[in-house]
Amino acid sequence: MSAVWSRTVERGDDGALRVGGCDVRELAGEFGTPLYIVDEEDMRARAAAFRDHFTAAFGRHGAKCDVFYASKSFLSSRVARWMLDEDLNMDVASGGELEIALRGGMPPERIALHGNNKSDAEIERALKVGVGRLVVDSLGEIGIIDAIAFELGVKAPVMVRVTTGVHAGGHEYIATSHEDQKFGLSLATGAAMDAVRLVHAAENLELLGIHTHIGSQILSIDAFRESATRMLKLRADFAAESGVEMPEVDLGGGYAIAYVPGAESIDPQVAAFEMADAVAEALEAAGGSWPRLSIEPGRAISGPAGMTLYRVGVVKTVQLEEGGERAYVAVDGGMSDNMRTITYGAEYSATLAARLSDEHPKLSRVVGKHCESGDIVVRNVELPGDVDRGDLLAVPATGAYGRVMANNYNGLLRPAVVSVRDGEATLLIRRDTMEDLLRWDVAPD
Ligand SMILES: Cc1ncc(COP(=O)(O)O)c(C=O)c1O
Ligand SMILES: N[C@@H](CCCC[NH3+])C(=O)O
Numbered sequence: 397m398s399a400v401w402s403r404t405v406e407r408g409d410d411g412a413l414r415v416g417g418c419d420v421r422e423l424a425g426e427f428g429t430p431l432y433i434v435d436e437e438d439m440r441a442r443a444a445a446f447r448d449h450f451t452a453a454f455g456r457h458g459a460k461c462d463v464f465y466a467s468k469s470f471l472s473s474r475v476a477r478w479m480l481d482e483d484l485n486m487d488v489a490s491g492g493e494l495e496i497a498l499r500g501g502m503p504p505e506r507i508a509l510h511g512n513n514k515s516d517a518e519i520e521r522a523l524k525v526g527v528g529r530l531v532v533d534s535l536g537e538i539g540i541i542d543a544i545a546f547e548l549g550v551k552a553p554v555m556v557r558v559t560t561g562v563h564a565g566g567h568e569y570i571a572t573s574h575e576d577q578k579f580g581l582s583l584a585t586g587a588a589m590d591a592v593r594l595v596h597a598a599e600n601l602e603l604l605g606i607h608t609h610i611g612s613q614i615l616s617i618d619a620f621r622e623s624a625t626r627m628l629k630l631r632a633d634f635a636a637e638s639g640v641e642m643p644e645v646d647l648g649g650g651y652a653i654a655y656v657p658g659a660e661s662i663d664p665q666v667a668a669f670e671m672a673d674a675v676a677e678a679l680e681a682a683g684g685s686w687p688r689l690s691i692e693p694g695r696a697i698s699g700p701a702g703m704t705l706y707r708v709g710v711v712k713t714v715q716l717e718e719g720g721e722r723a724y725v726a727v728d729g730g731m732s733d734n735m736r737t738i739t740y741g742a743e744y745s746a747t748l749a750a751r752l753s754d755e756h757p758k759l760s761r762v763v764g765k766h767c768e769s770g771d772i773v774v775r776n777v778e779l780p781g782d783v784d785r786g787d788l789l790a791v792p793a794t795g796a797y798g799r800v801m802a803n804n805y806n807g808l809l810r811p812a813v814v815s816v817r818d819g820e821a822t823l824l825i826r827r828d829t830m831e832d833l834l835r836w837d838v839a840p841d
Pocket of ligand 2: 468612613736796797
């Protein structure tokens with residue numbers, strides 16, 4: 397199978413896909429469709445690759461680099477456990493993600509709490525359980541965390557989220573380090589330096605260091621290098637004025653994956669060595685000793701490990717104005733289980749999952765069942781002309797920002813997530829039921 401599929405996917409002689417040793421027809425029968433399938437071996441191997449390559453690359457300089465799995469890309473308590481088994485740490489973006497991570501047994505000191513608008517309750521909970529880092533996102537938040545830490549009688553470990561001004565990433569909505577967006581504190585205006593000073597001066601805060609995340613689905617290693625250089629310069633500038641070398645620098649996540657066959661992705665090994673070199677060069681230029689580094693990949697660990705299995709319903713053919721025709725292949729999910737196509741114009745591919753066909757390929761569009769014409773899962777794909785009701789379709793690379801962004805639009809039930817490994821399937825998240833849906837609704841008396 398091509399590189400967009402997770403490593404254990406294969407097509408049997410009968411034409412049906414197997415993943416983790418499980419036949420997709422059996423998975424569909426047991427768990428229903430749509431179904432998110434996570435290839436556990438693949439996801440763990442990707443986590444381990446980041447760990448090993450970054451450890452090796454920074455180790456050459458006698459330095460350390462920790463990997464924090466960005467749990468927003470996909471989280472369940474079992475996934476938190478896998479990440480811990482692989483010796484990763486974890487970043488969470490809310491109190492909800494924090495609870496799931498803790499439930500999975502992720503030790504609080506391995507957890508970093510993010511958020512541009514953390515509530516007092518989230519800050520308090522994080523400090524009470526003893527998270528390893530709170531990443532401050534605004535000047536106003538510094539006093540709030542300081543006050544809550546004072547009340548709890550603890551010293552809060554804090555990093556400052558820096559907007560380095562490096563413009564990178566795919567869609568505008570997933571770029572996060574240019575000036576005109578909501579995250580972080582600007583390096584250019586001096587807000588980041590002000591925040592570092594304030595955290596350093598605050599009685600109940602411990603200044604761990606600085607953090608940046610330049611965006612998501614980034615293909616340019618130069619962008620990572622540039623942001624590393626700017627971060628090290630900020631650290632050196634603060635050391636020059638205060639005599640304090642911040643012990644930690646986090647360079648964020650955002651490593652691109654291939655969504656469609658032939659698309660480019662970032663190789664973690666190349667990224668690791670390039671980034672370690674960039675930090676080494678920046679330290680040479682700006683001076684100072686090596687900080688403890690960390691990174692926060694999400695999509696690059698969970699994305700390629702996942703696929704979505706759909707059941708085909710209605711198939712319709714329309715005539716195109718420019719000539720030719722297109723098949724609209726409607727599946728039993730859509731924008732409620734994959735928000736990425738409608739939100740970012742993301743590209744995906746699809747394949748018949750339970751059989752092969754000799755039928756001529758036809759220009760097709762995989763659409764959902766929502767009452768919305770933008771409800772597209774795969775905009776353009778060649779599918780055999782005989783795809784019909786009852787067929788199974790598989791869409792690869794949906795492991796990141798799929799189930800976590802799912803919703804109940806049009807009263808659809810969010811699909812289950814199963815992990816597969818060595819011929820066994822394990823339910824990670826169960827499917828919504830109609831009772832769930834009715835339970836949230838407050839019925840009239
Ligand atoms: C602070 C932070 N860290 C890490 C990530 C993970 O990004 P990705 O899944 O693209 O690696 C994100 C999301 O973009 C983020 O906002
Ligand atoms: N949800 C986005 C990424 C958001 C990154 C979080 N800062 C995506 O699917 O690409």
